Amino acid sequence: xxxxxxxxxxxxxxxxxxxxxxxxxxxxxxxxxxxxxxxxxxxxxxxxxxxxxxxxxxxxxxxxxxxxxxxxxxxxxxxxxxxxxxxxxxxxxxxxxxxxxxxxxxxxxxxxxxxxxxxxxxxxxxxxxxxxxxxxxxxxxxxxxxxxxxxxxxxxxxxxxxxxxxxxxxxxxxxxxxxxxxxxxxxxxxxxxxxxxxxxxxxxxxxxxxxxxxxxxxxx
Numbered sequence: 001x002x003x004x005x006x007x008x009x010x011x012x013x014x015x016x017x018x019x020x021x022x023x024x025x026x027x028x029x030x031x032x033x034x035x036x037x038x039x040x041x042x043x044x045x046x047x048x049x050x051x052x053x054x055x056x057x058x059x060x061x062x063x064x065x066x067x068x069x070x071x072x073x074x075x076x077x078x079x080x081x082x083x084x085x086x087x088x089x090x091x092x093x094x095x096x097x098x099x100x101x102x103x104x105x106x107x108x109x110x111x112x113x114x115x116x117x118x119x120x121x122x123x124x125x126x127x128x129x130x131x132x133x134x135x136x137x138x139x140x141x142x143x144x145x146x147x148x149x150x151x152x153x154x155x156x157x158x159x160x161x162x163x164x165x166x167x168x169x170x171x172x173x174x175x176x177x178x179x180x181x182x183x184x185x186x187x188x189x190x191x192x193x194x195x196x197x198x199x200x201x202x203x204x205x206x207x208x209x210x211x212x213x214x215x216x217x218x219x220x
Contacts, residue, residue: 001025002065006051006081007072008035011097015069016041027060030072052080054088062089070096070113075103079111086112104141115142136213139201146206147173152216156196159218166190171212173205 001024005012008030016026020043027045030036036048049056051072062068068085070078078096085091096111098104098118107116117140140149154161160168165176165188179186180199186192194200204212 001067003027003067003069004029004060004062004065004085005069005071006030006077007070007097008032008037008046009071009073011073012069012071013037013041015071016044020044027065029056029060052077052084054084057084057089062091065091067091067093067095070094072097073099075099075106079106079113082107082112084112115140136209136216138209142203147203148206148209149177150202150204150209150212152200152202152213154194154196154198154200154216157219158194158196158216159220160194160216161196163194164190165192165194168194168215171204171208171215174208174212175203177201177203 003019003024004027005016006029008028012028012030016028019026020041026041027047028041029047029049029051031048031050033048036046038046047056047060049059051057062085068081068091070081072078072081075098078098082094082096085094093114094112095115095117096107096113098107098116101118104116104118107113136150136152138148138150142148170176176188178201179188179192179194180201181195181197200216202212
């Protein structure tokens, strides 16, 4: 898979290294010469250019890539890159970094964003996830389909404790992705019984989150 990353700061370089280790082809773009440090990610391609310019994106051959990651520290730049990648080059998957939570509402399909990643929101969600039992925590928002990755730790005394996954009438537009039980990561099977303390990860429509939380925290 060919991935173009706009923004070669610490975030962009870290993502590039991860993708390269997984066997993907990566091109890093940045207009700041001090950030174009080939020696830090020697296996990547590098382009010193402004990712907000069509000529730069032509040079990067965006039409040949499967994913664009807008990872700069400037939300305006990330929005422009996302919009150009989707509308001008038809990139199948556009992931954008949200630097300021107040701007998160802009990062949607209107701006060409498929997945918006807000570092401050993610960090606060992970804190909530670590200390919250019985509360639904939103970990990640997907722009397409108005869906979110959400987590809830099943509390003691929940009505669903002991119930098999296949017997639960989950809300519409909701999918149980995985069950984390202690050190185990379980792919949900219809015969698996839920247990108190299970960390449940779902992809769920926003308007179904409240119903999902009620279902998981209901008591007999």
